[in-house]
Amino acid sequence: MPKSNIHPNWFTNTSIVCDGKPLCLIGSTKQELQIDIWLANHPFYTDSLVLVDSEGRVEKFMKKYQFDSIT
Template sequence: MKANLHPQWHHDTSVTCSCGNTFTTGSTQKTIQVDICSACHPFFTGEMRFVDRQGRVDKFMAKVKQAQAQQDQVRKKVAKKQAEEAKSYQQILQEQKAVLKQSKTAEVTTAN
């Protein structure tokens, strides 16, 4: 068997939280630093507060603002399109016929 294969186990590891709480447990490390423990975690305390160490809430709020701005732009475009007069199929066909007539008369006049 290989010697020194397993790590050394410490039965009196000191865990220190950023809130100031400390407790003892077992680990391969002698001391452990944590951001959140059972004394300050919202699930255990019942308090509703944000625990955001990496700026995730700020990133999410920025994405929400950007999405709302895009929705406003889309709404403006839709309102602009709706403001334009909607043409019936008959009106569209009449316009196309008029364009065809003009192109045919232009061809006839250029041919003469």
């Protein structure tokens, strides 16, 4: 017999939230999903050169390889 009670709980109406705004409902093992980037604010889809960098990785890369700017 397979083991019982080994699977996580499944929530059918999990809300996806970005910047405090609910985006949609999906099925997930979590009750709410917080995301930072999605289609409407992703730099690739919005044609913006603004990079989301919370840990300074872009600056570290730029300094390491001696780039002046991102263009």
